Amino acid sequence: MWKSSAAVEPLAVDEVGAIDDFSLPYRQTLRWERPSDPPACPTAFLGQVQYPRPGNTSLAWGARVEGQPVGILSIGVGDGEEGADIVHFFVHPDFRRRGIGSALMASAAQLLQGRRVLSASALVIDPETGSSSGEAFAEATGAVCRTRYQRLTLRIEAGSIDSGRDHPGYETLRWRGGVPPEYLPAFAQLSSSLAAEEAARSDSKRAPEKTDGEKIDALYKSLQMWGYRTYVSAVRHVLTGELVAYSSLGLAESHHRHASQWDTIVRPSHRGHGLGASLKRANMSWAMEHEPELTTVTAWNAIGNDAMVHVNESVGFRHDTGGAVWEWNVSGLT
Template sequence: MSIALTSGASLHPLVLPARADAADAGEFRELSRVRNAVYRELTGRSEQDLTPEALLPLLRSRPERTTVVWAVRVDGDIVGRAVVDIPHEEGSRVAIASVEILPRVWGRGIGRAVAPHIEAVVRQHGRTVIQNWTEQQASDGRRLQARTGFGSVPDDHVARFLARQGFSLEQVYRVSRLDMAPSAVERAEALLREAEGFSTDYRVLQWMVPTPAEHLDGYAWLKSRMSTDAPSADLETDEETWDADRLIAAEKRIAEMGQTVQVTAAEHIATGELTAFTELGIGPDFHGTTHQHDTLVLKEHRGHRLGQLVKSAALLSWRDVAPDSPDLITYNAEENRPMLSINEAMGFVPIAYEGAWKKELT
């Protein structure tokens, strides 16, 4: 059932097709196309494009979260989407939501009209906090400072919309790019040698997803610690529970999306414990951009250059996986100085910033 928003605009609950190429997948495929167009216009880049086949697994509900998706239409044409994720972690107060609309229809009150419907879903699930992550186009104009005191985003249409809806800018992520030039390889080789001198009690392990059985439990534990050990400012962060079954399901989604992912981990030799990791991934086009996904060093093992160890080892081995990938993109909290220092030493340069926003419902 469609919901009237403003003159000519409406909200349509989206029933996901069983397959992206199914006979009834036309609306979903169009929503996928518009989603890519919105991201391109917001960021000025294309590496966040996803095919319908890759997007579909991300929008399905799963045991650890419920996902609600709407298509936003103007005069019958899809111009954007709204998405709400409800995590199922025990005691969670959080919902993660976004409204993504083509800039050509901004200023008509459509986003403002969608907001109450998002809040209604959030309240129905007993949640009291909405969080949002949005990357904004680079700008030389006024800036809005994060509450952490680290980093800022343009005080543009996107920021003003979120602020008017009652969101505060809690944290800023730096988007960094590395040109996969021969000089990057040389820097990584030098950084790896340096890190090895500080981490003699550890060794590097690498594998391609799906994870081998002997590493499932250790890697799942590292994934769970991403929710507690990574910088999160004053955001509401649920402590996630990962086990081998959840990891196997996540890696099946990666395969369904057509993604290739390599995991590089540091193992504590004396105990066999996995203590740090980083992930590199790429889509079906091996000439496209590589993405660095989760990276973490467990708090109790910091101070041994393990972040530098796994990131430089990962880059060097990635040449054999995707030698034609021209660049690497990564996201890091602006207050995460240890990780940013590693990136800067590797040759990453900042290209954009992403805001993490929070709204407390009354």
């Protein structure tokens, strides 16, 4: 029996009001958890539930105490996949340690029978103890830590980001809002090889995500629905015409000073020439032409990905916090 008197109910993910009710407690929770981070963007919160990643179906449960929304669990369930991913999971700080988080998880687990794994990212907040409520909860409920990450932040001083040096024999391409159709297959191939490299550094039991041009196109359309302004720079090898690298970042609708650095990959046969660092600089510098208020960029790197940490540090990124991907065995959650 749960210790809480909270009512946990499935939410109609296509009804804006049903999800939007949880936007205010979500923003309050994030402000409390991470006071120095930019406030959560309501459009991204809502969009990520309403418009799931390509190939995923969205499910959500809300917890209320005396009618007041206090917590949400939303997940994306991949078609034909053995696992599911947590998109949002929080309980307002005033209502914790009453079993509400566990009750939300149990509701999800009932619907996920037949799937083996539920994955989530948890942010480590307390630099003294290296732990967080998310990690403590994950450990207590039987999750296993699969990959540890460090977060690095770049603080941009005036003129500190140049547009990267020129690399003879290579040409830089820049796209806003998505990837042009002619580059989608090559971009998807790079993205899949990045996912395979990440998987090799992880203990995850899930297969790495394979993508294709159609899925990449759909992903950037989803990002637009979530309100993100996206910037992608890619490198083309002039002699062969081959796309050999890309770097992407995005700003949430309500963010003007803060961007999230996403993927950066250089094809293995073109590594060792400084393309990665130059490309990252070039992409940020180009984004700044359109985002003049941009002052911080955060990036997540898997522990053990020394090459990417080195690239980021050479650009000026510095470690600030950490996180991890956790996996639950679904059958253990009911």
